[in-house]
Amino acid sequence: MLNLTLNILAKIRSAEALLIGCSAGGFGLVYELVSTLPAEFPLPVIVVIHRSRKYKSSIEELLNSKSQACVKLAEDKEVLKKGKVYFAPPDYHLLLEPEGWFSLDSSEPVLYSRPSIDVTFKSVSDVYRQNVIAMLFSGANEDGAEGLCYIRDRGGLIVIQDPKSAEVRRMPEAALNKCSGALVLDNVAIHAFLTKITSCYK
Numbered sequence: 001m002l003n004l005t006l007n008i009l010a011k012i013r014s015a016e017a018l019l020i021g022c023s024a025g026g027f028g029l030v031y032e033l034v035s036t037l038p039a040e041f042p043l044p045v046i047v048v049i050h051r052s053r054k055y056k057s058s059i060e061e062l063l064n065s066k067s068q069a070c071v072k073l074a075e076d077k078e079v080l081k082k083g084k085v086y087f088a089p090p091d092y093h094l095l096l097e098p099e100g101w102f103s104l105d106s107s108e109p110v111l112y113s114r115p116s117i118d119v120t121f122k123s124v125s126d127v128y129r130q131n132v133i134a135m136l137f138s139g140a141n142e143d144g145a146e147g148l149c150y151i152r153d154r155g156g157l158i159v160i161q162d163p164k165s166a167e168v169r170r171m172p173e174a175a176l177n178k179c180s181g182a183l184v185l186d187n188v189a190i191h192a193f194l195t196k197i198t199s200c201y202k
Contacts, residue, residue, distance in 0.1 A: 019045075021134070023141060024168045025137075030137070034063050037067050048094065048117045048121075059087060069085050093114055111142060118144060121148065125150055135158075158179065160175045
């Protein structure tokens with residue numbers, strides 16, 4: 001059963017964006033979560049998954065057909081809107097500008113990754129400060145750990161998948177080692193957490 005403190009519930013109610021990062025082994029959980037989001041989900045969702053443009057992927061199209069929410073690739077200069085799910089395009093870092101729109105960046109990979117979870121997490125935190133919820137799931141490198149710490153230090157809410165539930169433990173374990181103060185949830189509790197986000201706004 002998911003028990004959240006009053007402080008965590010307050011952070012959920014004040015949030016302006018939900019961020020999700022993962023790499024190897026994380027797509028299954030992302031698929032489950034996004035495919036069950038309601039059309040009236042109260043936050044914009046930004047998903048960063050490590051993938052190369054060399055491999056054709058239809059993640060967004062598949063999920064858009066399954067989910068009640070609108071699911072799409074983030075586009076340059078696109079304005080962030082509640083209830084939509086934006087995936088970082090392959091081979092670009094995804095940034096959020098202070099005006100509330102995306103920009104795509106082709107600078108060097110970070111931790112061998114482009115898109116980088118750290119880059120997006122830090123960029124969104126710079127815009128929304130404490131009003132960010134960030135979740136980090138399964139993955140094979142340490143991308144995302146610094147981004148979570150950055151968000152925590154600005155008062156945001158951070159969630160790490162319990163490494164015991166992750167297909168590849170390195171990413172959540174690195175985050176736990178580097179960044180204290182996170183909610184650590186197994187897969188069932190992660191589903192319940194997203195349901196709680198929806199109910200907090202009703």
